[in-house]
Amino acid sequence: MSARRSIVSLLVALSLTTAVAFGATPVQLTFTVWSYSNDVILDNIKKFEAKNPGIKVAMQDFSWEKYTDVMTARFVGKTSTDVAYSSDHWLQQWAAANWIVPLEDFFPQVKPYKPDFAPYAIEGMTYKGKLYGLPYYADTIIFIYNEDMLKKAGFSRPPATWDDVTKMALAMKEKKVVEYPIMFQFQDITPWYIEVFLSMVYSYKDFRMFDNDLNAIFDKDGSAAHKVAQWLADGMRKHKIINPASLETTEIPLVKAMGAGQVAFAVLPKYNLADLNTPGAHAQAGKFKMALMPGETHGTVGFVRFYAMTKMAADRGKDARDAAWKFLEYFGGRTDGQFAVVKRWALEKGLGFAQLPLYKDQQIRAAINKWGNVTLEEQQSKLARAKEALTPFWGPWSLEFQKEMNKALLGQKTALDALKASAAKWKEMKK
Amino acid sequence: MNLIVPPRPKYREARYAYATVLPVVLLVALFTLYPIGFAVVTSLREVVLYKPESTPFVGLKNYVDVIRSEFFTSAWGHTLTFAAGAVPFATVLGFGIAHLLNARTRMASFLNVTILLPWAIPTVISGIIWAWIFNSSYGAFNGALYSLGVIERYVPWLSRPTTALLSVLFAHVWKEVPLTSILYLAALQAIPDELFDAARADGAGALAALRHITIPLLIPTTLIIVVYETMVAIVTFDLLYVMTGGGPGGATSLISYFVYNSMFTSYNFGQGAALAVLLAASLVVFIVIYLRLLRSEELYRE
Amino acid sequence: MSPRRRRWGNLVVTLLGLVVAAYILAPFAWVALSSIQPEKELFRVPPHWIPRIVTADNYRFIFTGKFPAGYQETGLLRGRISEKARDALPALRNSTIVALTVALANLIFGTIAAYTFARVRFRGANPLYVFILASRLLPPMAVAIPYYLIINRLGLLDRYSALILIHSTFTLPFTVWFLTIYFRRVPPDIEEAAMVDGCTRLQALLRIVAPVAAPALAATAAFAFMFSYNDFPFALFVTATIRSQTIPVIVSVTAVNPDVSFGVVAVAVVLTMIPPVAFAMVFRNYITRGLIAVTTTR
Structure with missing residues (x-):
């Protein structure tokens, strides 16, 4: 090393230490997550801290299933929390409760990001016209099929409409490829139930569940919701092509059963395709493909999980807010022109993304094609829409909806009666 | 409750007494009085977390709303059905197993260890295990019945209202039976052998001894177990939540699930607290019985 | 009690004991068996009651972090496996x-x-x-x-x-x-x-x-x-x-x-x-x- 270079590096080192020693003490950010791949999160944090020496991040993690419960306690108890994972289906409650703040109010520099994000993701992060987050990941609900089973039943292309699905499933049943070709995750309280149901509704032209004043219109005879509900009830009770065990099933058991070769068709969040094609995990790995959602328009639900800033952080003052913005931008936005963290999740874990420019990235395209189909995926995400009528009572209402719908699937009431009952619940809650 | 017999307290004795019970009393007070106060105060206000602007006093409105709501009746119905199944099974099975544990055989010493296992495994983990075993696509229960030729195809146990409730009961009793059988075992071993010897000398058979000696002497223990198990069945939550999520179609959703639901899904703390107070009040009925029985059992032993 | 009746009694007690032991132990046996098999084997219909493939991979993963076989083969994907475990x-x-x-x-x-x-x-x-x-x-x-x-x-x-x-x-x-x-x-x-x-x-x-x-x-x-x-x-x-x-x-x-x-x-x-x-x-x-x-x- 030359003398000059060593002097330069010494000076740099000195200035760094003095900056830390004499500058403000490092800003500490508390970051709450649901536990998923914590080692990747921690590694990202380490890289972020190296890039921003004045900021220290403490991560705290909770079960995905109980995340909102614990966060509720934290917000009620004012336990210091600065940045947090959140989701489109909690945004309304969290924002209305004043637990998280609109990013636009504090960071005008967030606005230029909007054109980069898929519209369903922006809608999912917007409350009262303001953006509340930057995406951690975003994905669509997709139609997954076992190509092998389809071929055994004599079909070379996946179904394009729900009638196709019925027809193919009946053929599989007849040829004894599988007893129940279709399986859903319709346990009473699984949050995916409503998303799957809605994605089937959104595959119809006349998909609206609610009018512009948020009145329930899905209980009309012949509505898209009615068609879907009737299709499900018939599939379960008349054609017996839908596995009756769907009513106890949640995401993981469904994926495991599908991977074991017991399910030919399923409607699932897309990231499961990456898992299904993991050889160590499933006997049928490699045989799973996605198709556009069957139906008239092939529309589906797009959902988004995002990084939010809490009211507590906003109240801490400028230093904390600036640190929070650096954090949010590093994790959900661009660093040196790249969506680095989002890209990493996509490459290493197969998570979807709302940052549309990433679809142009060759590395990403190659990675997705290893377990999926990037062209179809991109096409499906352009057809995706956010869930309608997200309101603070949407969560409790969806539980009522699911319970009523299951009564129809059990044959305790008709599909239309189940819809009418849950429309009545909506009306009651809206008051 | 009349616990204290000897004469007038001395000053130093009293000081010692307060000093020694203080840590327990303080700890229990801290974690009892505040929660009760919290629940009562919240239940009288409209506290909806996503309406933070105001939390007006509404009197008994939350209570009325809760009692009028359709789930209140149905959930109590499910809860009492569940308790009506869980309590007799846990009690009778515990009684029977206690006899097996008390037999002087090699089997008994083996059972004495194994019976502790369900007790040692956290409830939420046992829920995960049982959900896995009862699974309709790859569960071991179906697998076993299938291998034995009892069923021709896998049965969706947790997807039908009746079998779902039975499956959950099966798992619940499995978790509870270690405690009931150990309590019965202790009571059983406390019966003097002479009583049985005398009965045998009088020519009484095993059944007669059971009817005239064992069962009457185990009545106090039985009452305690019945009341305790009733309370456990009423507040049970984790196991059902993991195994069925209250389904299918709400067939296994119990009252404690609605306390949870109104607080953490609807964010309606007012109603959640009202429901909790009502649940606590119904438990108080059992508590009173419980304390009475404990006392009568003490008297019985004197 | 006659010796014969006593022997019958003991037999009944032993049989009942076995039933109880099965009820108590079956779930644990199932879990223990599952822990020594590769993931794919756990979803067979009907299950292999005697494991076909026995492996210590799952234990090794918990203790050392080394992925079980077959978990790192899909493109760039890192092992998609319960790291939190x-x-x-x-x-x-x-x-x-x-x-x-x-x-x-x-x-x-x-x-x-x-x-x-x-x-x-x-x-x-x-x-x-x-x-x-x-x-x-x-x-x-x-x-x-x-x-x-x-x-x-x-x-x-x-x-x-x-x-x-x-x-x-x-x-x-x-x-x-x-x-x-x-x-x-x-x-x-x-x-x-x-x-x-x-x-x-x-x-x-x-x-x-x-x-x-x-x-x-x-x-x-x-x-x-x-x-x-x-x-x-x-x-x-x-x-x-x-x-x-x-x-x-x-x-x-x-x-x-x-x-x-x-x-x-x-x-x-x-x-x-x-x-x-x-x-x-x-x-x-x-x-x-x-x-x-x-x-x-x-």
């Missing part, structure tokens, strides 16, 4: 430390309080005793948030002491009730003689009563240990990192993630059984002996 070992340490401390707290504070209730007359004794007992009967669901607020105010979130305080609150009433009954059964003559000789009340308890009461003390310690080790709802709220997360928290987190491997979860469950079973084996005899002593009619 690797926290099982520190979580078991946390659970055991907390449960042992709770057991110890019960032994110390429960014992001296119970001894006082059993032996000393003082104003307010009855109301305090009833209050302690009644507190045990609050439904857990109703107290989760208030408990969180207390722990938060005390600044104890994500610390062992939070769990120890809450678990002690739930177990001490039982301990006090149980030991009060027990001590009142022990004849006071020897202690009184010792106290006449200048022993204090506390010394009498420690030197004379405690050794005699060892089985009952062990039984209460075991109850306290088990309660603490079993707790999920409170641990969920007051723990935030692996610094204090206990095993039920870790297993339930792992089991709901999309990257869950049932084989790996099975290993965690097998490991979960070790501390309480070790504890129970050591204290097994004491537990029944203690219960007998308390419920004895003699």
Whole structure:
């Protein structure tokens, strides 16, 4: 090393230490997550801290299933929390409760990001016209099929409409490829139930569940919701092509059963395709493909999980807010022109993304094609829409909806009666 | 409750007494009085977390709303059905197993260890295990019945209202039976052998001894177990939540699930607290019985 | 009873014993079998009752982090497998430390309080005793948030002491009730003689009563240990990192993630059984002996 270079590096080192020693003490950010791949999160944090020496991040993690419960306690108890994972289906409650703040109010520099994000993701992060987050990941609900089973039943292309699905499933049943070709995750309280149901509704032209004043219109005879509900009830009770065990099933058991070769068709969040094609995990790995959602328009639900800033952080003052913005931008936005963290999740874990420019990235395209189909995926995400009528009572209402719908699937009431009952619940809650 | 017999307290004795019970009393007070106060105060206000602007006093409105709501009746119905199944099974099975544990055989010493296992495994983990075993696509229960030729195809146990409730009961009793059988075992071993010897000398058979000696002497223990198990069945939550999520179609959703639901899904703390107070009040009925029985059992032993 | 009838009786007892053992053990056997098989094998219809492929991969993953076979083959994807399950070992340490401390707290504070209730007359004794007992009967669901607020105010979130305080609150009433009954059964003559000789009340308890009461003390310690080790709802709220997360928290987190491997979860469950079973084996005899002593009619 030359003398000059060593002097330069010494000076740099000195200035760094003095900056830390004499500058403000490092800003500490508390970051709450649901536990998923914590080692990747921690590694990202380490890289972020190296890039921003004045900021220290403490991560705290909770079960995905109980995340909102614990966060509720934290917000009620004012336990210091600065940045947090959140989701489109909690945004309304969290924002209305004043637990998280609109990013636009504090960071005008967030606005230029909007054109980069898929519209369903922006809608999912917007409350009262303001953006509340930057995406951690975003994905669509997709139609997954076992190509092998389809071929055994004599079909070379996946179904394009729900009638196709019925027809193919009946053929599989007849040829004894599988007893129940279709399986859903319709346990009473699984949050995916409503998303799957809605994605089937959104595959119809006349998909609206609610009018512009948020009145329930899905209980009309012949509505898209009615068609879907009737299709499900018939599939379960008349054609017996839908596995009756769907009513106890949640995401993981469904994926495991599908991977074991017991399910030919399923409607699932897309990231499961990456898992299904993991050889160590499933006997049928490699045989799973996605198709556009069957139906008239092939529309589906797009959902988004995002990084939010809490009211507590906003109240801490400028230093904390600036640190929070650096954090949010590093994790959900661009660093040196790249969506680095989002890209990493996509490459290493197969998570979807709302940052549309990433679809142009060759590395990403190659990675997705290893377990999926990037062209179809991109096409499906352009057809995706956010869930309608997200309101603070949407969560409790969806539980009522699911319970009523299951009564129809059990044959305790008709599909239309189940819809009418849950429309009545909506009306009651809206008051 | 009349616990204290000897004469007038001395000053130093009293000081010692307060000093020694203080840590327990303080700890229990801290974690009892505040929660009760919290629940009562919240239940009288409209506290909806996503309406933070105001939390007006509404009197008994939350209570009325809760009692009028359709789930209140149905959930109590499910809860009492569940308790009506869980309590007799846990009690009778515990009684029977206690006899097996008390037999002087090699089997008994083996059972004495194994019976502790369900007790040692956290409830939420046992829920995960049982959900896995009862699974309709790859569960071991179906697998076993299938291998034995009892069923021709896998049965969706947790997807039908009746079998779902039975499956959950099966798992619940499995978790509870270690405690009931150990309590019965202790009571059983406390019966003097002479009583049985005398009965045998009088020519009484095993059944007669059971009817005239064992069962009457185990009545106090039985009452305690019945009341305790009733309370456990009423507040049970984790196991059902993991195994069925209250389904299918709400067939296994119990009252404690609605306390949870109104607080953490609807964010309606007012109603959640009202429901909790009502649940606590119904438990108080059992508590009173419980304390009475404990006392009568003490008297019985004197 | 004739020898023949006796033999029949024994046979029936043994058969019933086997049925009970099967009911109790079957789930554990299934979990143990699952822990030594590759993931794919666990979803066969019907299952291979005798494992076709036996592997230590799942155990190796928990202990060393090395991925089981077949988990790193899809493009750039890193192993999609329950990484959180690797926290099982520190979580078991946390659970055991907390449960042992709770057991110890019960032994110390429960014992001296119970001894006082059993032996000393003082104003307010009855109301305090009833209050302690009644507190045990609050439904857990109703107290989760208030408990969180207390722990938060005390600044104890994500610390062992939070769990120890809450678990002690739930177990001490039982301990006090149980030991009060027990001590009142022990004849006071020897202690009184010792106290006449200048022993204090506390010394009498420690030197004379405690050794005699060892089985009952062990039984209460075991109850306290088990309660603490079993707790999920409170641990969920007051723990935030692996610094204090206990095993039920870790297993339930792992089991709901999309990257869950049932084989790996099975290993965690097998490991979960070790501390309480070790504890129970050591204290097994004491537990029944203690219960007998308390419920004895003699």
